[in-house]
Amino acid sequence: MIFVNNPGHGSRVLNTLVLLAVTGVLFFTLVWQALFRVPACPLCVLQRGALVLAGMGLLLNVRLGPSPLHYAMVIGAALAGLAVTGWQIVPQAAAAPDEAGTLLGLRLYTWALMAFLGLMLFSLLMLALDRKWGDNALKRPVALAGAVVMGLFLIAVLASAVGATLDCGFDACAGMAAYHPAS
């Protein structure tokens, strides 16, 4: 048992920052899709879903303190995201990139691949370096910044639900191309 009020403060701050980054990516992809009128892309929606799953592990680290279970949630989600992203990248690797679908010269799904790899690397490092707090599910006081980031993440998840519905309607994007060449 750990008799401190705020265990793992440093790692909770790091997790807050990474959760903020995940939230930013979720908002960015929705805005990007709206601005550039990118056609519906089921695999992009699935990648967003994997980001949401990874964010939940980070959120639990912020709310309850660091735990191997929470990092396992992040790694599991990142692996699923990597599988979907790989499925999107491989058939299109040889095609010429469309300028409208690139950011800093890379396709968005290449950025997604790096994001999932980064989440896995972050979790692996934290599991190796931040292992003294063990596992617990006791509620901890959360700083205002952490509470704001968690609230923003919830809004991003709800916005992603709306985005998925606008993209796919009320089915599983049936009949649509699994990916769009420019996205």
Added chain:
Amino acid sequence: MAMIWPFLAGALAVWYGIVGRRPACFMLWLLTFVLLAISARPHLYGALPFAL
């Protein structure tokens, strides 16, 4: 299955995470994962355009 369901389950999981109820959050995380896998199935069909 509508793509909205995994995100709604995810939003509920996030809510339980925010209020600090880990068992509920984790079970809904699992449900979200399964729903996403079911949603992914139709789109991950088919052969790749080359042989591995």
